[in-house]
Amino acid sequence: MSTENTTEIKKTVPQAEDFLPIMGTDYVELYVGNAKQAAYYYQQAWGFQPVAYSGLESGSKDRVSYVLQQGKIRLVLTSPLQPGGEINAHIDKHGDGVKVVALWVDDARKSYEETTKRGAKSYFEPKEVSDEHGHVVLSGIHTYGETVHVFVERKNYSGPFMPGYKEYKPNFQVKDVGLKYIDHMVGNVGWNEMNKWCEFYAKVMGFAQMVSFDDKDISTEYTALMSKVMSNGNGRIKFPINEPAEGKKKSQIEEYIDFYNGAGVQHIAVATDNIIETVTALRDRGVEFLYVPEAYYDDVLDRVGEIDEELEPLKELGVLIDRDDEGYLLQIFTKPVLDRPTMFFEIIQRKGAQSFGKGNFKALFEAIEREQNLRGTL
The missing domain is CATH 3.10.180.10 (2,3-Dihydroxybiphenyl 1,2-Dioxygenase, domain 1)
Known part of the structure; x- marks a missing residue:
């Protein structure tokens, strides 16, 4: 160690x-x-x-x-x-x-x-x-x-x-898929509890707020949520805290809280240096990812500018792209990895960007809503 x-x-x-x-x-x-x-x-x-x-x-x-x-x-x-x-x-x-x-x-x-x-x-x-x-x-x-x-x-x-x-070293050993470290972990909390828990991390643990998103940033025609990102001083621990916001239908946060019966960790974002290789390996081993419509890629490079990767393999896998002042990032989200629609994983590759994919929120949440609709929980 x-x-x-x-x-x-x-x-x-x-x-x-x-x-x-x-x-x-x-x-x-x-x-x-x-x-x-x-x-x-x-x-x-x-x-x-x-x-x-x-x-x-x-x-x-x-x-x-x-x-x-x-x-x-x-x-x-x-x-x-x-x-x-x-x-x-x-x-x-x-x-x-x-x-x-x-x-x-x-x-x-x-x-x-x-x-x-x-x-x-x-x-x-x-x-x-x-x-x-x-x-x-x-x-x-x-x-x-x-x-x-x-x-x-x-x-x-x-x-x-x-x-x-x-x-513990059993005979069964598999090849890794290139995951490096935990980039951030997201907590879902109940109505009007986000500020309480952000204050907890600030007061009790000395964290600071990096960024916040309101229901104008994170909303679709049907659902919305609020989020603030808390970080420790060296940036190695980042905890976005989500709460529901009013919408026409039940948001992913409400669905989570209903099935988890309370607040908890919604997703774990894990970093890779090559998202195409990592996601291809995961998909080949049976991990399921959210579907992103092909239309998302029609103008994505107009929005994010030039990137190092070829667009076609990203499109084929459903990887999302976003840019901030520091660079860009590539990200993709699994479907829930449990029977209850609660915890899932995010795979993220940062090419300088320090943000969390704000430009992808609408596409991501519409993808989640499609899954909610299939479950009958939207």
């Missing part, structure tokens, strides 16, 4: 107070109904590699977890081994979904102290766990819905993941 020093990380969002240095996303933990099968899906379809395992064989009596990694992205897939308890309750209420967004910090005790004294609700107090590879310090706070942040301090640890897990 890297032991990069926080003092070397450049601050790129100057307005962030940034009293809580965060070096990156440590892992994302999903509570799922069947961790073994979910792990197979993320390996086979998404190219994640198995790294570590916790279960009966490693002394865990109440849960089993598989740790998968690709680039700097680490997923932990956890299922209960006994009836009752928090994990079963979470799955019963929400279906499969993100429980933990873990943040890699230099000092988990200080992170806990700084956030709780500013009003964060404790998830668990700092604790040290150790094995023959060293020790990890963990602490946790609550955020929107039943989502939590766990602060992970691992500078004194050299094992495959953390104590309580053993190395």
Whole structure:
């Protein structure tokens, strides 16, 4: 594991107070109904590699977890081994979904102290766990819905993941698809809750608002939503927060909240250096993406200007294009990866752009509305 020093990380969002240095996303933990099968899906379809395992064989009596990694992205897939308890309750209420967004910090005790004294609700107090590879310090706070942040301090640890897990290297190994790191993670919250949670990230965690979008920016004939993007000081953690806005029909945010039964992580945006190769590999392995009408490409280059890529393969895959003052970006969104229409993934390639594809919002939301209409939830 890297032991990069926080003092070397450049601050790129100057307005962030940034009293809580965060070096990156440590892992994302999903509570799922069947961790073994979910792990197979993320390996086979998404190219994640198995790294570590916790279960009966490693002394865990109440849960089993598989740790998968690709680039700097680490997923932990956890299922209960006994009836009752928090994990079963979470799955019963929400279906499969993100429980933990873990943040890699230099000092988990200080992170806990700084956030709780500013009003964060404790998830668990700092604790040290150790094995023959060293020790990890963990602490946790609550955020929107039943989502939590766990602060992970691992500078004194050299094992495959953390104590309580053993190395997991099955014979089944697949080629990765070129995913590098988590670009941003989007949270959906209820009516009139966006500002509350943006203030939480500003006050409790020292984040700053990068950009905001209102219902004029993010709307179609039928639906609308509001969004603000919060970022930590070095820009490695970016959390757009969405809330519904009034429209003629039910927005994607309302649909999410209805089926998830509350606020939660809507999508995880993962970065690639070659979106054409990555999306082609994902599609060939069965990952389904939203359909973008061919007409979108008729004038897209008039809007975004010259790009390095050939337009035809982007059109064939349904990749969206947008430009800001810093450069351009390429992005595409999967259909929900779960049975409930809740969590999905975004694949993004940044060619200088620091924005989030505002010029694509209308095309994207119309594509989502087509899927909602098929589900009968629009």
